[in-house]
Amino acid sequence: MSEPIVAIRNVSKKFPGGVIAVDDVSIDIAQNEFFALLGPSGCGKTTLLRMISGLETPTSGQIIIGGEDMALTPPNKRPTNMVFQSYAVFPHMTVAQNVAYGLKVTGVESSEIKRRVAEGLEMVKLTALADRKPDQMSGGQRQRVALARALVKRPKVLLLDEPLSALDAKLRDDMRMELTRLQETVGITFIIVTHDQDEALSMASRIAVMEKGAVQQIATPSELYEHPRNRFVADFIGKVNLIDATVLGQKGRSISCDAKGLGKIEIASDKAVGSSVSIAVRPEKLRISKGRPENKSVVKLEGTVRDVAYYGDTSHVVIEGKDGLNLSVNVQNDTRLGGAGVERGQKVWVQWAPEDSIILTE
């Protein structure tokens, strides 16, 4: 990676009262990245974002933006702009005045302000509403004002705190595409905070998954999904079946282990003998068949269908095997009348390719 535009070095934040909101976080974010901070509520995403913007001071560690240490730079002097979770649009100003505000206070020439405000409103498609007051606008429109207001400042880094959380599902989809399009056209680094994994997976070029103030993994969306580093990430990103197992022996590049409900199976891995691991496998990687699968190399078990939930494009089937092992299987409803093709109480076989399982230790 070339020189990162934002470098977060061992940053921690401890609030008075003892809450450690951010715990020794280090992240490098490259120029023009669409970077997402993803994690459950209260894991410190907002706090980290506010430290980048300068609205919060780290207890320890360094934040470097554009090669400069920001420790002594107040928020109004940083090359970052923020879109707040509650938008924070100025209620006593019109849309155009809101967008112009950031330029006006920094002494940009008035003709230049006019040009850039028009451009900014055009960008978020609010030109027609330029003279409205915020209290006469919908949540989505206000959000676009907040976006335009930050974009016209042409920051090096745009920070977005859960920008889509207040919108309904349809509008959220539209705005998601809008944001991706904007990011590509303006060429600004975006750092977005979200607790919605779909949002992060679909928009971001890289994602940092956080839990309890610490970063669990930083990777591209597909890497996170297919190669989660630990149980938390595997479980947080998408759905996953976690099967407890103990490593019995090693043979070349694969291990044999004793898995709950499966018995002895062999999987490619290099985990140490004796360690207890989790075999993680995504529900859509599993197949259901009525008879015993003939293929010798697949992992297979017999079980009873406990539940079938219909979701339109897919059905989610829960199958109970031996030792109380429950597996979720996603079945594509690829014919109109077939559905999942199984019924509650039915005996079926489940199979998957061993290379589709991931061995996790943490």
Next chain:
Amino acid sequence: MAAQLKPGQGPLDYGSRLWLKILFGLIFFLLYAPIITLVAFSFNTDKRGIVWRGFTLDNYSKAWNNASLIEALTNSLVIAFLATLIATVLGALVALMLWRFRFPFKGGYEGFMALPIVIPEICMGVALLLFFVNSGMMDFFVAMPWPLNLGNIVIAHVSFCFPFVAVVVRSRLVGFNRQLEEASKDLGASEWQTFWSIIVPYMKPGLIAGALLAFTLSLDDFVITFFTSGPETVTFPVKVYSLVRRGVSPEINAASTVLIVITVVATVLAMKLQAPPKPRKG
């Protein structure tokens, strides 16, 4: 199905019950009858103002031509104007400080600051008089030319008006969204720019309401003014009082009506400006 309700029997139909209507009528009568009488008799031709003889505007022109009455009115308006200005600035600063900062004994200070609101006026009057006399300020101001000789009254008025402003502005600030301030700074504004372009516009309705409250309080204050004015200085309420002692004349009615009108107009304005803006459809 429930039985049909007759009008006035609904659980919230208080307004159409007879005893409530009578009570309303009685209260309004007792509250407003004296004021209406006063205003009505300001247009009376009778010299002694006891029996209605006929309509006239003479009382108003007489009041207008009464130099000492006009001088008192001018004094009152000047005092009210200056006291309002100073009290509003002071009150707003106090409100900002209480809203923005944490400091030792903050709770204690907040209560102490509001003391002039609850302290009996007579006590305030005596206390201020003693203070002015003993500190020599009384003699100092009395010797000054107009309008500086009103200085002690202005100071006294500021001291009981500014807590009202502070309380009104403070309650307005409670609703302020701190993220607006952060957004402003994030967009490049300094502390000072943020104050003037984000916080002050937000405080404005509170400032105006507080100022008008201070203005009306100062304009018709009698007790404290009576104690703190020098022997030569007369304000409008004090003047009216001294005239009444020499017998009621319709002239006083006329002058009082003018004062009522000024106060009512100021109060209505204050209420208008303090009301939250109605969201328009659009």
